Amino acid sequence: MNTIFARGMSRATELTRSGRLGEATALIQSLLKPTAQPGSRDPDLRSEDDGTILIEGSFTRMGETTAPQAATRSDPPAAGSFSRPRRTGLRETLDTIAAGGMPRRGEVTPRPVDVPEGARFLSLSHHGTGRRDYRLYVPARQPARPMPLIVMLHGCTQSPEDFAIGTGMNALAEEFGCLVAWPAQPQGANAQKCWNWYRPEDQGKGRGEPALIAGIVADILRDHPADPDRVYAAGLSAGGAAAAILGASYPETFAAVGIHSGLPAGGARDVPSAFAAMRGGSRGNARAVTVPAIVFHGLADTTVHPGNGEAVVAQALRARSDLSRVCTSGVSDGGHTYRQTRHEDVSGRSIAEHWEIDGAGHAWAGGQAGGSYTDPKGPDASREMLRFFLQHRRL
Numbered sequence: 001m002n003t004i005f006a007r008g009m010s011r012a013t014e015l016t017r018s019g020r021l022g023e024a025t026a027l028i029q030s031l032l033k034p035t036a037q038p039g040s041r042d043p044d045l046r047s048e049d050d051g052t053i054l055i056e057g058s059f060t061r062m063g064e065t066t067a068p069q070a071a072t073r074s075d076p077p078a079a080g081s082f083s084r085p086r087r088t089g090l091r092e093t094l095d096t097i098a099a100g101g102m103p104r105r106g107e108v109t110p111r112p113v114d115v116p117e118g119a120r121f122l123s124l125s126h127h128g129t130g131r132r133d134y135r136l137y138v139p140a141r142q143p144a145r146p147m148p149l150i151v152m153l154h155g156c157t158q159s160p161e162d163f164a165i166g167t168g169m170n171a172l173a174e175e176f177g178c179l180v181a182w183p184a185q186p187q188g189a190n191a192q193k194c195w196n197w198y199r200p201e202d203q204g205k206g207r208g209e210p211a212l213i214a215g216i217v218a219d220i221l222r223d224h225p226a227d228p229d230r231v232y233a234a235g236l237s238a239g240g241a242a243a244a245i246l247g248a249s250y251p252e253t254f255a256a257v258g259i260h261s262g263l264p265a266g267g268a269r270d271v272p273s274a275f276a277a278m279r280g281g282s283r284g285n286a287r288a289v290t291v292p293a294i295v296f297h298g299l300a301d302t303t304v305h306p307g308n309g310e311a312v313v314a315q316a317l318r319a320r321s322d323l324s325r326v327c328t329s330g331v332s333d334g335g336h337t338y339r340q341t342r343h344e345d346v347s348g349r350s351i352a353e354h355w356e357i358d359g360a361g362h363a364w365a366g367g368q369a370g371g372s373y374t375d376p377k378g379p380d381a382s383r384e385m386l387r388f389f390l391q392h393r394r395l
Contacts, residue, residue: 323351
């Protein structure tokens with residue numbers, strides 16, 4: 001994306017967020033006109049006389065878990081692999097920009113969350129530099145000692161309840177004796193309820209959304225029997241990117257993080273660079289994820305490029321040169337082949353893991369069909385994340 005186009009899209013973003021869609025429409029159309037200066041157009045974007053923007057590339061409808069052809073690390077999906085481009089109206093494009101660069105999808109009304117007898121699924125709020133509502137699962141079977149706490153960050157358009165149903169993490173918390181927090185991103189913070197992982201003000205310690213999530217953790221540690229040395233964060237898509245940021249910004253709070261179909265810390269700085277990172281991958285910035293990290297990514301994901309998963313693992317390994325690499329492969333119960341790469345210390349403890357799933361799209365692996373963005377074919381990301389987390393305590 002060249003400088004002229006990037007600056008124009010940045011200005012269009014500002015106009016869109018301020019509600020001046022007419023001006024934003026005119027600006028984008030001018031950027032896409034054939035009479036623009038040579039080299040000033042993104043090669044994957046072009047417009048027709050009816051004002052429709054054509055985006056060349058491979059796409060998956062939201063909710064699908066497979067692509068027309070599975071991709072592998074050695075044979076990634078090629079741009080333009082579909083014979084016909086997807087036709088995207090300009091207003092839809094502006095809605096997507098306003099949403100923070102994530103695909104638009106209708107609201108989901110999930111079925112009620114099942115809570116076993118004796119357990120509680122509390123509705124709480126954190127009030128600090130801002131406010132965030134969250135749900136907290138408290139298991140019926142509580143161990144005598146303080147419990148691990150897992151913070152689960154939903155993806156765009158999702159809710160805590162939808163994400164809880166889809167991942168099944170509450171049932172695992174009941175099995176292993178854990179607390180699970182489910183922060184809610186309101187539409188007032190992002191039109192599609194995405195965590196704002198691409199904004200500089202939401203990428204560091206002591207400010208923005210990372211500070212709000214850390215504040216939720218502090219509230220739970222104060223009011224509930226949670227172990228401060230066993231706090232973990234995991235998320236899907238935009239929530240996965242937010243979890244990576246927490247792993248870089250709050251190593252004194254989080255003992256490990258899990259990133260599913262997400263992006264590295266510092267993977268973008270604004271909406272145009274967020275689009276670029278999602279489409280082609282990003283290395284992130286120099287701030288490494290300094291806590292152990294487990295990464296899941298479908299190799300047929302056409303929403304967030306699988307290269308972003310590799311970048312998260314690279315961030316987690318940046319400060320470690322003492323680890324052994326162990327590679328295994330397998331087939332999930334649902335038929336997905338996968339590759340698991342573990343980076344282990346001398347004791348055999350996994351410090352970073354990378355799960356690459358053939359044929360899987362932008363969805364939580366092994367998730368429940370009652371939630372959105374799930375792929376029940378597996379492997380079971382929730383169980384594997386919890387297994388990984390419970391190896392680690394805050395140093």
